[in-house]
Amino acid sequence: MGAAILMLAGCGRSEGERSPVTPDAVAQRTTIDFATVADYSARNLPAYFDETVNALDHSPSSSASNDRVATLGRVLFYDLRLSTNDRASCASCHQQAFGFTDPMRFSNGISGAATTDFHAMRLGNVRYWKPGTAFWNRRAASVEAQVSQPFHSLVELGWGGAAGGFDTLIRKMGATTYYPELFGWAFGSPAITEPRIQRALAQFVRAMVSSSSRWDAGYAQVFSPTAPNRALDIDLPNFTAPENRGRHLFMTGVGQGGAGCSSCHMPPTFALAADARSNGLDAGETRVFKAPSLRSVGLTGPYMHDGRFASLAEVIDLYSDGVQEGPALDPRLRQGRMPQRLKLNAADRAALVAFLMTLNDGDLTTDDRFGDPFRR
Incomplete structure (x- = not known):
């Protein structure tokens, strides 16, 4: 019922508009308070995070920060169901307690039989890298491009090759009770797409600003x-x-x-x-x-x-x-x-x-x- 309400509420909306309906199904699965959305946009930063720091911010001007979109990114970041076998998530390699890195030299993804080629990078202040490229070898042009690559990795989340890529992942997400609702709540319509996944994860990760040491x-x-x-x-x-x-x-x-x-x-x-x-x-x-x-x-x-x-x-x-x-x-x-x-x-x-x-x-x-x- 909740998803159907959102689909009707989202009809005729632009992506900038947001459905007011709380996503009941995802609220049942998470501890998120959808009545009071966490603030990811307005950062209370010290005075020395000034124009010299802002000049390093690579956040795209075409994708304004939005608390609902970042909240969706938080769910995506931790959801084990976004791997082929429900065993791995972004947070498996980027663990909050360790500054969003992995205490292991190389990370396990969907299987203990294989590991990543590089050590997992810490994520704090990732937004202040002016070139905007990502990974140790800078192979991704942006954080948005970077967040897609673990999904395609056969080691990390497993959707590469015969697994079917994003098309198969999106079908799996669409079959859940909560993602159509959550995408409708964040974007105004329930469509699940790779660009929306990229945008949500990138906004969540860029919100990880470290200024309290x-x-x-x-x-x-x-x-x-x-x-x-x-x-x-x-x-x-x-x-x-x-x-x-x-x-x-x-x-x-x-x-x-x-x-x-x-x-x-x-x-x-x-x-x-x-x-x-x-x-x-x-x-x-x-x-x-x-x-x-x-x-x-x-x-x-x-x-x-x-x-x-x-x-x-x-x-x-x-x-x-x-x-x-x-x-x-x-x-x-x-x-x-x-x-x-x-x-x-x-x-x-x-x-x-x-x-x-x-x-x-x-x-x-x-x-x-x-x-x-x-x-x-």
Whole structure:
């Protein structure tokens, strides 16, 4: 009955209009309060998430943020029924408690017999990557394009090849008691399409903005938009001495006695610089990589595109002594014609790890808006 009401209510509506009917079937399966929709659009961000940050936002102007659409994205993100065997979802690889990454080096999808080729990326502040491309190797042109690829993967959600692709997935979704209602509630008509799935998932993921770490709490007390370097080089009052030493090394250029980390991992989002290239993991590397924001990087390893490092200490060791030459090496990781060798002492290595731990965001990892909505 609820779906039929929505179909009638949606007749003649444009996609910008929304049916007022609460989707009863999905309300029975989830904990979502459809009378008070969660706010994914208006973000209460600190002052230093200003025009310098907004300039990095790759959200498409043609797809304005909408709380109902993002709520649909939340359901899609966690729904195991969107895999061929009801065993995997987006959240299987991108787990909220770990900053939306996977503590496993490579992720299992629909079967334990095969794993993904790359380590699952953290998702916090994904919207602040100006090129807008996605995946470690930048193969998807946008977040919208990226969210489709796990559905086509035979390992992740399983709809590639003989499984029938999106046509078969959409038939499965249409046969549920809740998706026609939910799409009607979000878009004004019950049609389930790949572009709508892309839009909903992308809006949900882009809403995962991280701005509530210990670093944020301290930086909010010293931030000045008119100060040189926006006061990034000032000690933070809530930090220990080692954490402030690590902050100094991270924020300060190599020529000024620092490690230069912030020239690629840009505060306050700690997302990667648009012109960053590869980081010298392997000699002769020709691929130009993307990396996720460093927000919540201390919640779990492993690290790098192939998860080769189990700890942050190993990551720091790479940048101190292990950067390798290759055609794609970022110029900021060179000293003259040679790969950079910082030769950090043990105390400075530990200080950098201590600083990175201050970027953990406990709010994003516990925020109900981004948690599993299903009644299990």
